[in-house]
Amino acid sequence: MNDEARLYEIIEQEVLSCEDVSRFDEATLTEKMLSGGRAGSGIKISDDDDEIIITLNIIVYYGVNIPQLCYDIQVKVRRAVSEGAGVNVKAVNISVDGIDKRPE
Numbered sequence: 001m002n003d004e005a006r007l008y009e010i011i012e013q014e015v016l017s018c019e020d021v022s023r024f025d026e027a028t029l030t031e032k033m034l035s036g037g038r039a040g041s042g043i044k045i046s047d048d049d050d051e052i053i054i055t056l057n058i059i060v061y062y063g064v065n066i067p068q069l070c071y072d073i074q075v076k077v078r079r080a081v082s083e084g085a086g087v088n089v090k091a092v093n094i095s096v097d098g099i100d101k102r103p104e
Helices: 003-016 029-034 066-085
Strands: 021-024 043-048 051-061 088-100
Touching: 003 021, 003 043, 003 051, 003 066, 051 066, 066 088
Parallel strands: 051 088
Antiparallel strands: 021 051, 043 051
16 A cells, blocks of 8 residues: 555544544545546645645534534544654644534
């Protein structure tokens, strides 16, 4: 597995381990076409010198404390990427794009 695929795997695993996250937001068809098919996971990684910027588009469950959840995700993702992949993280930006009803 290459380094970039490993980063996506680490990030996805950490975000989805949060019980208040429903799923990643899916990209539109236009976004998928413009990104060469790479969009759609709700995870974007960009380079900034020797560090990376991670952008997450997520859907959360109704009734969640969104600011606290986003903070918790930022801490978890930054730590996991730094320790698991040895990559410096400049920022973890999170966009909550929707709310789902919790499954019963």
